[in-house]
Amino acid sequence: MKKSILVIMLLSTVTLFSCQNINAQDNAKILQHRKMSKTPAQWKAILTPNQYDIMVNRGTEPPFHNAYDENHQKGVYKSAATGEVLFTSEDKFDSGTGWPSFVKPADMSKIEIVKDDSYGMDRDEVIEKSTGLHLGHVFDDGPADRGGKRYCMNSGALIFVKTK
Numbered sequence: 001m002k003k004s005i006l007v008i009m010l011l012s013t014v015t016l017f018s019c020q021n022i023n024a025q026d027n028a029k030i031l032q033h034r035k036m037s038k039t040p041a042q043w044k045a046i047l048t049p050n051q052y053d054i055m056v057n058r059g060t061e062p063p064f065h066n067a068y069d070e071n072h073q074k075g076v077y078k079s080a081a082t083g084e085v086l087f088t089s090e091d092k093f094d095s096g097t098g099w100p101s102f103v104k105p106a107d108m109s110k111i112e113i114v115k116d117d118s119y120g121m122d123r124d125e126v127i128e129k130s131t132g133l134h135l136g137h138v139f140d141d142g143p144a145d146r147g148g149k150r151y152c153m154n155s156g157a158l159i160f161v162k163t164k
Contacts, residue, residue: 036132043081043133051080054156055133058118058125063098066155075162076106077153081131084110086158087151093143099136100153103146113138126151133157 036043036056043056053059063069068077077087077100087102095101105111109129116125116137126135135157142150 037130047081048156050156054154055081055128055131055135058134059154059156061099061154061156066099068100068153068155068158068160069098071100071160073160073162074164075160077102077158077160079110079128079131079133079135080157080159081128081133083159084128084130086110086128086135087153089163091146093146095142095150095152097150097152100155100158101142102151102153103142103149105151111135126153128157 038046040056044052047055050061054061071092072089074089076085076089077092078085085106087100088106091102091104091106093101093103105126112127112129113124114127116123124138126138127133128135134154136151136153139150139152140148142148
């Protein structure tokens with residue numbers, strides 16, 4: 001019995017580290033091909049550790065435990081990297097996913113949609129056009145009466161500015 005448990009633990013550990021290595025390789029490959037306006041080292045000096053993880057490393061913050069999922073104030077959501085207005089509260093809706101979701105960007109020319117096949121999934125990644133930095137993903141399951149899109153963003157990539 002002890003041998004079985006030991007073998008299972010060993011296999012689990014090897015599998016875990018293998019998956020982490022594949023994910024790290026995926027991110028390194030994507031970073032190598034993604035055109036960013038600054039080097040990762042330059043972004044590291046500008047962004048907070050959380051912003052860097054989300055925007056440069058293409059991380060994802062936990063659902064329901066982020067700054068803007070439950071934000072219902074009037075205002076604009078700016079890029080944490082550039083200060084450009086990317087989304088507005090008028091276009092925000094409660095998707096029930098735990099991340100701030102919008103039906104559209106404030107200005108489509110500020111973002112770019114790129115294919116993301118990392119982690120074995122086929123998704124559309126939303127990046128800030130001027131920087132090449134990760135913001136989130138867009139899905140086709142938004143409110144049908146408002147265009148049908150759900151721009152699922154990471155709060156850590158945004159800064160909210162309240163308006164009157």
